[in-house]
Amino acid sequence: MTIYLPIAELSVNVLIILGMGAAVGFLSGMFGVGGGFLITPLLIFYNIPPVVAVATGANQVVASSISGAITHFRRGTIDIKLGTVLLLGGLAGATVGIWIFAALRRIGQLDLVISLAYVLLLGSVGSLMLAESINAMRRAKRNEAMPLRRPGHHGWIHRLPLKVRFKKSKIYLSVIPVAGLGFCIGILTSVMGVGGGFIMVPAMIYLLRIPTNVVVGTSLFQIIFVSAYTVIVQATANYTVDIVLAFVLMIAGVIGAQYGVRVGQKLRGEQLRALLALLVLAVGIRLAVELVLPPADVYSVIASGSGF
Amino acid sequence: MRSFLAGLVAILMLALPAAAQTGAEEFTEKLDIGISTDEIAITSDFRGADLTIFGAIDGFAPDLLAQGKYNIVVALEGPKESATVRKKRRVFGIWVNTQSMTFELVPESYSLSSTRDIDAIAPANEMNNMGIGVSHMTLSPIGYIGDGSSVTEFRNAFRRLRETSGVYQRDPGGVQFISASLFKASVRLPADVPNGVHVVRAYLFRDGVFVAAKALPLRVIKTGLEATITEAAHKHPFFYGLFAVLLAVITGWAASVAFRRD
Numbered sequence: 392m393t394i395y396l397p398i399a400e401l402s403v404n405v406l407i408i409l410g411m412g413a414a415v416g417f418l419s420g421m422f423g424v425g426g427g428f429l430i431t432p433l434l435i436f437y438n439i440p441p442v443v444a445v446a447t448g449a450n451q452v453v454a455s456s457i458s459g460a461i462t463h464f465r466r467g468t469i470d471i472k473l474g475t476v477l478l479l480g481g482l483a484g485a486t487v488g489i490w491i492f493a494a495l496r497r498i499g500q501l502d503l504v505i506s507l508a509y510v511l512l513l514g515s516v517g518s519l520m521l522a523e524s525i526n527a528m529r530r531a532k533r534n535e536a537m538p539l540r541r542p543g544h545h546g547w548i549h550r551l552p553l554k555v556r557f558k559k560s561k562i563y564l565s566v567i568p569v570a571g572l573g574f575c576i577g578i579l580t581s582v583m584g585v586g587g588g589f590i591m592v593p594a595m596i597y598l599l600r601i602p603t604n605v606v607v608g609t610s611l612f613q614i615i616f617v618s619a620y621t622v623i624v625q626a627t628a629n630y631t632v633d634i635v636l637a638f639v640l641m642i643a644g645v646i647g648a649q650y651g652v653r654v655g656q657k658l659r660g661e662q663l664r665a666l667l668a669l670l671v672l673a674v675g676i677r678l679a680v681e682l683v684l685p686p687a688d689v690y691s692v693i694a695s696g697s698g699f
Numbered sequence: 700m701r702s703f704l705a706g707l708v709a710i711l712m713l714a715l716p717a718a719a720q721t722g723a724e725e726f727t728e729k730l731d732i733g734i735s736t737d738e739i740a741i742t743s744d745f746r747g748a749d750l751t752i753f754g755a756i757d758g759f760a761p762d763l764l765a766q767g768k769y770n771i772v773v774a775l776e777g778p779k780e781s782a783t784v785r786k787k788r789r790v791f792g793i794w795v796n797t798q799s800m801t802f803e804l805v806p807e808s809y810s811l812s813s814t815r816d817i818d819a820i821a822p823a824n825e826m827n828n829m830g831i832g833v834s835h836m837t838l839s840p841i842g843y844i845g846d847g848s849s850v851t852e853f854r855n856a857f858r859r860l861r862e863t864s865g866v867y868q869r870d871p872g873g874v875q876f877i878s879a880s881l882f883k884a885s886v887r888l889p890a891d892v893p894n895g896v897h898v899v900r901a902y903l904f905r906d907g908v909f910v911a912a913k914a915l916p917l918r919v920i921k922t923g924l925e926a927t928i929t930e931a932a933h934k935h936p937f938f939y940g941l942f943a944v945l946l947a948v949i950t951g952w953a954a955s956v957a958f959r960r961d
Binding site: 502630632686690693694 | 782785792799853924925
């Protein structure tokens, strides 16, 4: 069963796209991430032009993070104030990111930068999370208590000015690192088509010491807006959002996500983090192998009017 | 706009072979071709299309025809656009695009059908002059090309890549005579066929010498929803983006309501 994608300008098998959407949705529901870091490489692997994959991936992230954020909102695990500060940084970052995206596209190195950024990010975030979760599992085996982490006692981040009290998260923190984190992830969103949940969640937990229970919901909350902004800007500047592809992906994605959430609730936190770390590492290693191994063909051809 | 320009170029190009054929030799043979449609619509289940072209040779010499001295080549050329070939090299252990070459106005798709292998039909330089066949089509680089030593390498890579991806294809037995002077040719439009004006070109050769050519335009257009979406994306990009986001919001919200368990 094939379907013609009007913006990507090619015919694809709709079942494969549905399968990709469902699988990524399942994983994103399970781990509380948007899943953009999985869907974009998958689409590129399936011959969708990278420019379309990045912009359309962001659109799918909007749907899956809305679905997740509503659930968190009902449970009261979103810190709107913290999310808004992240968001302001994120919007600024996304604007800069779209400018970087267009510049890289002009000089023909967009695919390299996207791949390198993925390898670096996925590799480092994956290894850190894996190490942390294995430690946590060991401690749980020995029945040791988690080492106490008292917020407010940690390094330079907590000595910055402009401190604000975030009531829901029960922390007193400068807005500078929060907006800065949002800014960096905003850049990633528009350059790589990712929501940034897979890096936002660990950064909020380990760098900003925000309590884990509000982290996922708050990160989803801000990802909705940054991704939506990216979709609109990509559509306006590059005409690369394929609404047919996005719709098929999000239908399968949101359904997959609901089942993912159920499976996720049955697993322990550190097991979940270890699995996510393995997944992140696997994607990173696959991309790294591609960069390092001699390619099947050193030549590639592109039409100058479309793609990059 | 792009397809409009390509269409204009294609129509101008239609006139060229006719001008070229008023050469020194006088031939009595004439070539006529016809296709059942001059428009192919891309619908949501488009999987490529086979196209049959019928044609006839008029004013032929019966003895030459009986000896199989007439050969026919039919090509379906897609809209023309510049294409860039990039070459990767290893830099600090990583494979990076380092060199590139852009070729001016090459067809985005090309399907060739002939009575026999085209290199057995006419000498290579004749095919080069007329640009018939994947290995003979004109590939002129634009921009800075250094000392030009790498042009052949990039041309070969371009031809190979287009053939392996299936947008350039050839069928050296695709033209068949169905009676003495009547023939049919089948050419194929690939699934990822570019929109715009394609051109069907037929060439008649007599004993290795080019005799006559004929060309017909074939429009490939998106229809229905596909056309509406493309138009919306390019004419009202902001609202298109807004609509895409709205669709995502509704889908996400609907899923969380449908699966609500409390």
